[in-house]
Amino acid sequence: MFERIALxxxxxxxxxxxxxxxxxxxxxxxxxxTRSSSTLDxxxxxxxxDTYHLDPKDAVANADxxxxxxxxxxxxxxxxxxxxxxxxxxxxxxxxxxxxxxxxQMAPEIPDGVHFIPGHPIAGTERSGPDAGFASLFENRWCxxxxxxxxxxAAVERLAEFWRRCGSNIDVxxxxxxxxxxxIVSHLPHIIAYNIVGTADDLEAVTKSEVIKYSASGxxxxxxxxxxxxxMWRDVCLHNRDAILEMLARFSEDLASLQRAVRWGDxxxxxxxxxxxxxxxxxxxxxxxxxxxxxxxxxxxAHPEKA
Amino acid sequence: MFERIALxxxxxxxxxxxxxxxxxxxxxxxxxxTRSSSTLDxxxxxxxxDTYHLDPKDAVANADxxxxxxxxxxxxxxxxxxxxxxxxxxxxxxxxxxxxxxxxQMAPEIPDGVHFIPGHPIAGTERSGPDAGFASLFENRWCxxxxxxxxxxAAVERLAEFWRRCGSNIDVxxxxxxxxxxxIVSHLPHIIAYNIVGTADDLEAVTKSEVIKYSASGxxxxxxxxxxxxxMWRDVCLHNRDAILEMLARFSEDLASLQRAVRWGDxxxxxxxxxxxxxxxxxxxxxxxxxxxxxxxxxxxAHPEKA
Numbered sequence: 227m228f229e230r231i232a233l234x235x236x237x238x239x240x241x242x243x244x245x246x247x248x249x250x251x252x253x254x255x256x257x258x259x260t261r262s263s264s265t266l267d268x269x270x271x272x273x274x275x276d277t278y279h280l281d282p283k284d285a286v287a288n289a290d291x292x293x294x295x296x297x298x299x300x301x302x303x304x305x306x307x308x309x310x311x312x313x314x315x316x317x318x319x320x321x322x323x324x325x326x327x328x329x330x331q332m333a334p335e336i337p338d339g340v341h342f343i344p345g346h347p348i349a350g351t352e353r354s355g356p357d358a359g360f361a362s363l364f365e366n367r368w369c370x371x372x373x374x375x376x377x378x379x380a381a382v383e384r385l386a387e388f389w390r391r392c393g394s395n396i397d398v399x400x401x402x403x404x405x406x407x408x409x410i411v412s413h414l415p416h417i418i419a420y421n422i423v424g425t426a427d428d429l430e431a432v433t434k435s436e437v438i439k440y441s442a443s444g445x446x447x448x449x450x451x452x453x454x455x456x457x458m459w460r461d462v463c464l465h466n467r468d469a470i471l472e473m474l475a476r477f478s479e480d481l482a483s484l485q486r487a488v489r490w491g492d493x494x495x496x497x498x499x500x501x502x503x504x505x506x507x508x509x510x511x512x513x514x515x516x517x518x519x520x521x522x523x524x525x526x527x528a529h530p531e532k533a
Numbered sequence: 534m535f536e537r538i539a540l541x542x543x544x545x546x547x548x549x550x551x552x553x554x555x556x557x558x559x560x561x562x563x564x565x566x567t568r569s570s571s572t573l574d575x576x577x578x579x580x581x582x583d584t585y586h587l588d589p590k591d592a593v594a595n596a597d598x599x600x601x602x603x604x605x606x607x608x609x610x611x612x613x614x615x616x617x618x619x620x621x622x623x624x625x626x627x628x629x630x631x632x633x634x635x636x637x638q639m640a641p642e643i644p645d646g647v648h649f650i651p652g653h654p655i656a657g658t659e660r661s662g663p664d665a666g667f668a669s670l671f672e673n674r675w676c677x678x679x680x681x682x683x684x685x686x687a688a689v690e691r692l693a694e695f696w697r698r699c700g701s702n703i704d705v706x707x708x709x710x711x712x713x714x715x716x717i718v719s720h721l722p723h724i725i726a727y728n729i730v731g732t733a734d735d736l737e738a739v740t741k742s743e744v745i746k747y748s749a750s751g752x753x754x755x756x757x758x759x760x761x762x763x764x765m766w767r768d769v770c771l772h773n774r775d776a777i778l779e780m781l782a783r784f785s786e787d788l789a790s791l792q793r794a795v796r797w798g799d800x801x802x803x804x805x806x807x808x809x810x811x812x813x814x815x816x817x818x819x820x821x822x823x824x825x826x827x828x829x830x831x832x833x834x835a836h837p838e839k840a
Binding site for chain 1: 665
């Protein structure tokens, strides 16, 4: 599809892209760049690309597709570094979890004649780093593109086709709407998960050992999101502030109302909420975004003392 | 181990017990009772027991082990119904998620000479009903017993041995401490999950279809707990009120502090919290209470349009 694809940033997303591009022959050459020399060495040992560069300018030179996969707080710095080296007619995209902030940081650095089309694949795991990636990460997931007004339609379609070849379905959306949607489906869940794990970690009356031993009763479900990359999530919180604060306000308001129902023994109110939330999981399973097996299809793990 | 085990209530926990008792020959006879005749028919069709009873008195007569597996709000009613029929020397236990309230409801109804030993297996899935159970549910999980002062040690040990034969590890604990521990590891997570799914369901600016499509970015993890049995969880909220309110207060306090860090752009504070929560998941995996695979080891699901 492309002669040369440059991947700037080679963590979970970048390295998954490298693997699917290589597996399905989506590029003649894969050029990889990351600012940490040890991460670059790791990428080289994993044989993720064809050329390896500490300076992103060297990676993007002559590339016809450039994909920036870095924490959203570093987008502006990366754009500034690569801007002058981008080839006219190249497509530049990113995979950041916030879109308005990324556009504000990157757009001013992009020369005319380069097609800057921001994107966000709705896929990931709690792991990070070049060894965390896998080629099927984007299969049956959605990829949201947020092209700016006046974007070249052929370039948008070419990028959409690239993501389809990676296994994804495409949606096109306004950046601000993207940030509002992601605030509820992704950012708030991560913040809540981090928060509850922090609360449990701080208790005096319940030991850490008890929290760990009995975690199968619910708590462990939250620890997956709370094990996500701290740098990435710090940046998301700082760069989608307004939408996150709006969702946090609604969540807290609802929680206060639920707390009142617990305090005053309003069983009907509790029962009504607990009933209507069931339907949503069913819809997610029907939409192919979740497994239809109890406990996420988790396998029983051997007890270490018995193993 | 026992001549006759009576199971009062045959949902997820009761029917899992029936399956492991049958598979491993832990009883000569399994007597099953539930107050709904359609559920009793379902249990009979699944061949979960040897005798079936709408009146729990008939199930517990002559049983040497009686296990009550009903929503905690029904414990008192069940105890009142079966009390007069219990055999002297029999062991009576339950599996309820709250212990102080269950003891307060059941203890006054139990005749002298019957060993009442409350219990709580820390195991379950989001499914409910007789067809949701499976024999390995209790494997490598903890079962907490909360015997009262003066309980017969041989009876406690006999019940502990029964749970070990079901695959569980045993802890003995004060009922009030149990309720505090479970409030943080189980009750708060369920309430938070129900709440966030409710908040998402109520938005005007984000459609339900968007929440469902993009749920793989975090939200779907919460929907599992929020798909749990509404009656069971209404009763838990009503019967462990004080401990739950205490944990909700701590959670909300921490969330307000986190919200302030988001508002004022305190990246260091966010980074510190997001870093320390990672360690807890690692400990849970090391303790054998969670799978060591990204995404809970979920399998990729085929997209319905492509399948």
